[in-house]
Every structure is written in structure tokens, then in C-alpha cells.
Amino acid sequence: MNNYIWTTIFVMAIVSLLIRVIPLTLFRRQIKNQFIRSFLYYVPYITLAIMTFPAILHATGSPIAGFVAFVGGILITWFGGSLIQTSVSCCIIAYLMLLLLHL
Amino acid sequence: MKRSWFQSKAFQEGARDGLPIGIGYFAVSFALGIAMRNVGMNWFQGMVMSLLNNASAGEYAGIAMIGAHALYIETAFMVMIANARYFLMSCALSQKISPKTSLFHRILIGFDITDELFGLAIAKKGYVEPSYYYGAMSVSIPGWAIGTALGIVLGNILPTRIVQALSVALFGMFLAVIIPQAKKDSVVFIFILLSFLLSYLCTLLPMLAGISEGTKTIVLTVLLASLAAVIRPHKEETNE
Numbered sequence: 001m002n003n004y005i006w007t008t009i010f011v012m013a014i015v016s017l018l019i020r021v022i023p024l025t026l027f028r029r030q031i032k033n034q035f036i037r038s039f040l041y042y043v044p045y046i047t048l049a050i051m052t053f054p055a056i057l058h059a060t061g062s063p064i065a066g067f068v069a070f071v072g073g074i075l076i077t078w079f080g081g082s083l084i085q086t087s088v089s090c091c092i093i094a095y096l097m098l099l100l101l102h103l
Numbered sequence: 104m105k106r107s108w109f110q111s112k113a114f115q116e117g118a119r120d121g122l123p124i125g126i127g128y129f130a131v132s133f134a135l136g137i138a139m140r141n142v143g144m145n146w147f148q149g150m151v152m153s154l155l156n157n158a159s160a161g162e163y164a165g166i167a168m169i170g171a172h173a174l175y176i177e178t179a180f181m182v183m184i185a186n187a188r189y190f191l192m193s194c195a196l197s198q199k200i201s202p203k204t205s206l207f208h209r210i211l212i213g214f215d216i217t218d219e220l221f222g223l224a225i226a227k228k229g230y231v232e233p234s235y236y237y238g239a240m241s242v243s244i245p246g247w248a249i250g251t252a253l254g255i256v257l258g259n260i261l262p263t264r265i266v267q268a269l270s271v272a273l274f275g276m277f278l279a280v281i282i283p284q285a286k287k288d289s290v291v292f293i294f295i296l297l298s299f300l301l302s303y304l305c306t307l308l309p310m311l312a313g314i315s316e317g318t319k320t321i322v323l324t325v326l327l328a329s330l331a332a333v334i335r336p337h338k339e340e341t342n343e
Binding site: 005 | 161274298
């Protein structure tokens with residue numbers, strides 16, 4: 001069982017490394033193609049948005065607390081909150097909501 | 104004496120920006136540790152898995168496969184699917200680093216492409232310096248690995264409510280990366296809203312319920328980013 005776990009860990013590590021390193025080492029120059037450039041410009045915002053919602057609703061075990069933290073986070077960063085401020089505020093909001101909801 | 108890279112301003116800046124990531128990772132990987140404990144992994148195995156993989160969804164997939172005594176090839180495939188979005192992020196990041204960046208730096212940066220560090224790098228104006236990225240890695244990797252190990256050892260000692268509240272930290276960071284750009288760029292604004300909406304609808308439709316989180320993220324990202332690129336090609340950056 002121990003051997004099995006260790007081998008699995010290394011198989012996982014190799015797959016994870018290759019998938020991340022291949023594009024970075026392959027594309028060594030600025031891509032000129034307008035479509036690909038635009039596509040890659042939009043990818044981060046879209047993919048982070050997809051991963052945030054609705055996943056944040058399930059993060060705390062209370063969809064309501066998650067939703068309030070979500071809206072709170074958007075407002076705080078919209079009005080100039082930094083990365084740290086937004087992140088910490090979301091945690092505090094979630095904690096207070098969980099307290100309030102007696103969860 | 105020449106100042107070493109970890110004394111550089113960029114490294115320290117990266118470490119400062121990476122700190123909330125390290126803290127957030129601590130909470131998420133703690134939960135990961137509990138899952139590892141349930142499939143019979145010890146703290147050392149868990150820590151090594153986290154040090155080498157740096158991926159929440161990818162590691163969850165691997166842990167589930169260990170629990171199911173899957174074949175190595177099956178595990179490799181699952182981890183590939185769960186981590187496929189990093190392939191896209193790596194493509195995007197290849198345009199955010201200087202073309203002169205050496206192979207060594209490319210491999211080292213690639214090793215730790217995560218949702219959060221990627222978000223951090225993308226939020227930087229102009230090219231990202233490798234030492235900035237390493238600064239962020241220097242605080243996030245230990246947070247991730249130690250959190251995993253403690254999750255296995257301590258299990259359920261931390262009050263649940265605190266663990267639950269900490270788990271929104273990462274999402275708060277995502278918001279802080281995407282919302283400022285939405286404020287500046289109305290197309291990004293619209294597509295972020297669309298992303299929230301479609302991602303939510305995917306969880307409601309019964310026929311899509313079987314699709315994994317990772318697959319959903321890739322398919323929606325490719326669809327929406329292509330649509331955005333066709334509707335409004337992005338003008339060459341003037342801020343670089």
C-alpha cells in the first residue's frame with residue numbers, strides 16, 4: 001500500500017508538471033495572431049470568474065454566508081480594496097454570517 | 104558582493120503579495136489533509152504530494168483515485184483532466200514573461216502555476232519578473248504543504264466555523280484580481296457576469312450534473328474567451 005501511494009504521488013507530480021511547463025517552454029516569443037492574443041487576454045478573467053461562482057456558495061457549508069461574502073468581496077474590491085483587504089474581508093464576512101445564522 | 108535574487112525588491116514584493124495566498128492555502132490544504140487521512144496517507148506522504156503537485160482539484164482527484172485503488176494510468180488521466188486549466192494558464196503566462204526568460208526559469212515558474220499565483224501574475228502590469236513569482240512561491244508553497252500535513256495530523260481540532268470562514272479567502276482573492284479589470288474594460292465586465300451565470304446554470308442542469316468541476320471550467324473558459332475574442336479583439340496593450 002505504501003509503495004502504491006508513493007508511486008501514485010510521483011505519477012501525479014509528473015503529469016502536473018508537464019501540463020504546466022509545456023506551454024511556457026514552447027511559446028518563447030510573443031504570439032502575433034490577433035485572435036489568440038485576444039483569447040489569452042480574456043482567459044484569466046473568465047476562468048477565475050467561473051471558478052469563483054457558484055463554488056463560493058459551497059465553500060462555507062452555508063450558501064447564504066457564501067453569497068454574502070461573494071457580494072461583499074465584489075463591492076470591496078470595486079471600491080478600491082486591495083488583494084489582502086478583499087480576501088480578509090470575505091473571511092470576516094463569512095465568519096460573521098456563520099455566527100449570525102448559528103451554524 | 105552581488106545581491107542574491109531572494110534579496111531583490113521583486114522577490115520581497117512577491118512574498119508580500121503571496122502572503123494572503125499562503126494563508127488561504129493553509130485553510131484549503133488543511134481540508135485536503137483530512138481527505139488524505141481518510142484514504143490512509145500519512146503526513147509525510149501528504150506533504151510530499153502537496154509540495155510536488157500544488158493543485159487542489161488535481162490532488163483531490165488523486166486522493167480519490169488512491170481511495171479507489173485505481174491504476175496509475177487512470178490516476179494520470181484524472182489528474183490531467185483536473186489540471187487541464189493550468190495548460191491554458193501556462194499559455195497565457197507565456198505571454199506575461201519576457202521572451203528572454205531562460206528555460207530554467209520557465210520550468211520553475213511552470214512548476215507552481217496555480218489559480219492564485221496565476222491571478223497574481225496576471226494582475227501585474229507588464230512582464231512578470233521570475234523573482235517576483237518566486238517570492239510569491241516562497242510563502243504559498245509552505246502554506247500549502249504545512250496545511251496539508253497539519254490537516255492529516257490534527258484532523259478536526261480547529262473550530263469548524265473558522266475553517267469554513269477561511270475557505271472563502273481564495274475566492275476573495277479571485278474577485279480582487281478580476282473586478283478591477285471589469286471596472287476598466289466593459290467587455291471583461293460583461294463576460295465576467297456571463298461566466299458567473301453560465302457556471303451557475305451548469306450546476307442546475309441535470310444533464311450536466313455529471314460533468315466534473317475541472318471539465319466545466321475548461322469548456323466554459325474556451326467557449327467564452329473565444330466568443331469575447333471574436334466579438335471584441337483585444338487592442339495591443341498600451342500599458343506594457
